[in-house]
Amino acid sequence: MRDDNCIFCKIAAGEIPSATLYEDDDFRVILDLGPASKGHALILPKEHYRNLFDLDDELAAKVMVLAKKMVNQLKDVLGCDGYNIVQNNEEVAGQTVFHFHMHLIPRYEGDQVGLGWKMGELTETDKEEILMKLKK
Numbered sequence: 450m451r452d453d454n455c456i457f458c459k460i461a462a463g464e465i466p467s468a469t470l471y472e473d474d475d476f477r478v479i480l481d482l483g484p485a486s487k488g489h490a491l492i493l494p495k496e497h498y499r500n501l502f503d504l505d506d507e508l509a510a511k512v513m514v515l516a517k518k519m520v521n522q523l524k525d526v527l528g529c530d531g532y533n534i535v536q537n538n539e540e541v542a543g544q545t546v547f548h549f550h551m552h553l554i555p556r557y558e559g560d561q562v563g564l565g566w567k568m569g570e571l572t573e574t575d576k577e578e579i580l581m582k583l584k585k
C-alpha cells in the first residue's frame with residue numbers, strides 16, 4: 450500500500466533523502482526536520498497507513514518493539530535524561546502528516562519542550578458513561 454501524494458511514503462521508500470537512523474523491511478527511522486529537541490526522530494512504516502486507526506496489527510506490535518530498541522540506543526548516543534513517545538491521530542490531535550508515524554522525543558533536564566496538559570478531574574458521570582458504553 451502506498452500513496453503517491455504522500456511525502457512520508459517517498460521518504461520511507463528512500464525516494465526523498467532523509468537522515469536515516471535505522472531501516473528494515475517494515476520501517477525507516479529518520480531525524481525530524483523540525484525537532485522539538487536534539488535527536489527528535491520519527492518511526493515511519495514503509496507502507497502507507499493514515500494513522501493508528503488504520504494501522505496493521507502486526508506493524509502496530511512491531512513499532513513499539515522498534516521504539517524500545519531506538520530509545521535505548523539513542524539515549525546513550527544523545528546523553529538525554531528521558532524520552533517522550535508521541536503519536537498524533539487526526540488534525541484535532543495535532544497530526545499534520547497523514548502517514549502514521551511515531552515521534553521519539555529525547556528530553557533533557559531543563560529543556561523547554563512543551564508537551565503536557567492541564568489535569569482535569571474524572572467525574573462519576575463520565576466514568577459511568579464510558580464504562581457502560583464500552584461494555585455494550
Ligand code: AMP
Pocket residue numbers: 456467479480481482483484491536537543544545546547
Ligand atoms: P505530526 O504533527 O505528528 O503529523 O508530525 C509531523 C512531523 O513531521 C513534524 O514533527 C515535522 O517536523 C515532521 N516533518 C515534516 N516533514 C518532514 C520531512 N520532510 N522530513 C522530516 N520530518 C518532517
Ligand code: ZN
Pocket residue numbers: 451452455456457458459496497498547548
Ligand atoms: Zn504515506
